[in-house]
Amino acid sequence: MTTLAGLTTMQVGGEPARYVEATTTDELLSAVREAWTTGEPWFVLGGGSNTVASDEPFDGTVIRVATRGVERIASDDGLVHLRVAAGEPWDALVAYTVEQGWSGLEALSGIPGSTGASPIQNIGAYGQEVSSTLVAVDFLDDDTGDFVRIPAANLALGYRTSVFKKGRRGVVTAVEFALSDLDRMSEQVAYPQLARALGVDLGARVSVADVRSSVLALRAAKGMVLDPDDRDTASSGSFFTNPIVSRSAAAELPADAPRWPLEPEAEARVVPLGDEPAPPPPPRAGSVKLSAAWLIEHAGIGKGFRLPGSGAAISSKHTLAITNRGSATGDDVAELARYVQQRVAAEFGVVLQPEPVLLGLAL
Numbered sequence: 001m002t003t004l005a006g007l008t009t010m011q012v013g014g015e016p017a018r019y020v021e022a023t024t025t026d027e028l029l030s031a032v033r034e035a036w037t038t039g040e041p042w043f044v045l046g047g048g049s050n051t052v053a054s055d056e057p058f059d060g061t062v063i064r065v066a067t068r069g070v071e072r073i074a075s076d077d078g079l080v081h082l083r084v085a086a087g088e089p090w091d092a093l094v095a096y097t098v099e100q101g102w103s104g105l106e107a108l109s110g111i112p113g114s115t116g117a118s119p120i121q122n123i124g125a126y127g128q129e130v131s132s133t134l135v136a137v138d139f140l141d142d143d144t145g146d147f148v149r150i151p152a153a154n155l156a157l158g159y160r161t162s163v164f165k166k167g168r169r170g171v172v173t174a175v176e177f178a179l180s181d182l183d184r185m186s187e188q189v190a191y192p193q194l195a196r197a198l199g200v201d202l203g204a205r206v207s208v209a210d211v212r213s214s215v216l217a218l219r220a221a222k223g224m225v226l227d228p229d230d231r232d233t234a235s236s237g238s239f240f241t242n243p244i245v246s247r248s249a250a251a252e253l254p255a256d257a258p259r260w261p262l263e264p265e266a267e268a269r270v271v272p273l274g275d276e277p278a279p280p281p282p283p284r285a286g287s288v289k290l291s292a293a294w295l296i297e298h299a300g301i302g303k304g305f306r307l308p309g310s311g312a313a314i315s316s317k318h319t320l321a322i323t324n325r326g327s328a329t330g331d332d333v334a335e336l337a338r339y340v341q342q343r344v345a346a347e348f349g350v351v352l353q354p355e356p357v358l359l360g361l362a363l
Helices: 025-038 090-100 192-198 208-221 247-251 292-298 330-348
Strands: 016-022 042-045 051-053 058-065 070-073 080-085 134-141 147-151 170-181 235-238 244-246 259-261 287-290 312-314 321-324 357-359
Touching: 016 025, 025 042, 025 058, 025 134, 025 170, 051 330, 080 090, 090 208, 192 208, 244 247, 247 287, 287 292, 292 330, 312 330, 321 330
Parallel strands: 016 058, 042 058, 051 357
Antiparallel strands: 070 080, 080 170, 134 147, 134 170, 235 321, 244 287, 259 287, 312 321
């Protein structure tokens, strides 16, 4: 019996009415189109690291993307262009690029999941984001039925978001990246914690292998590298995104609350044809990114916290992860997530947003 519990890193979820594993792009396209013709619910699953499902049966088709392949393609911009099948495991791709000495993905080491999922939430860690190297995706569009190539500039990539999280439905079948060949040296180290681990200043370049090694160690210390012997890794990684609020809202928080001002955004303007463009208006006041982990901890929820009788708990290593201690149900996970949301909202007036996809569950 195939269950979503057996296909996801959170290890919860019921049995789908129909399950298809696609190992080639043709199989994937065929399975998706067939599911569309039935009019029944359908769900595409990659590595299962960003999905939390209900234990109730899924009354539809689950299509698991198990395609493989990394192809170097010709380019004339001096960069290394790779076309990667959507089902290629993400960390295997990162390991391969580091082995080749190419930079651009090294700080994204250890993130579970599949390559096709990486642009959907614009994964990022330790100062790097997929958006910095993403060129385009191959995509089967649910609305039109067309199989298209979408340039990165048209994906509305932002902090843990993209056009796919804003309503554009379909299936990513392949992803193209452009990496740098800096003689085995990394991109500039852009994250203070990583710089400290490497013993270098921000902006320094070190070997891509050293960055990968340090990132894997940092993630493992937080229970963020999959390990079957460590229940803290039976999770979906960071359960909540770092909230982005106005400067005025951030000013209401305690002085020691971590915050990172974001660049102000200029307002869009419409200029009638033939008119001389007016000087641009001043940019809007910038927003501020907060630390979800800090908010959770200072709302009184510590590492290892669990609700009475629940099989779900906050990680014993990192307050941003909800974990399955071995007997959790999807409802246990959702109940704990709601409790965290409520505590943070009551204490700080900030509503945390979940990062994983919730299938049959709601907060």
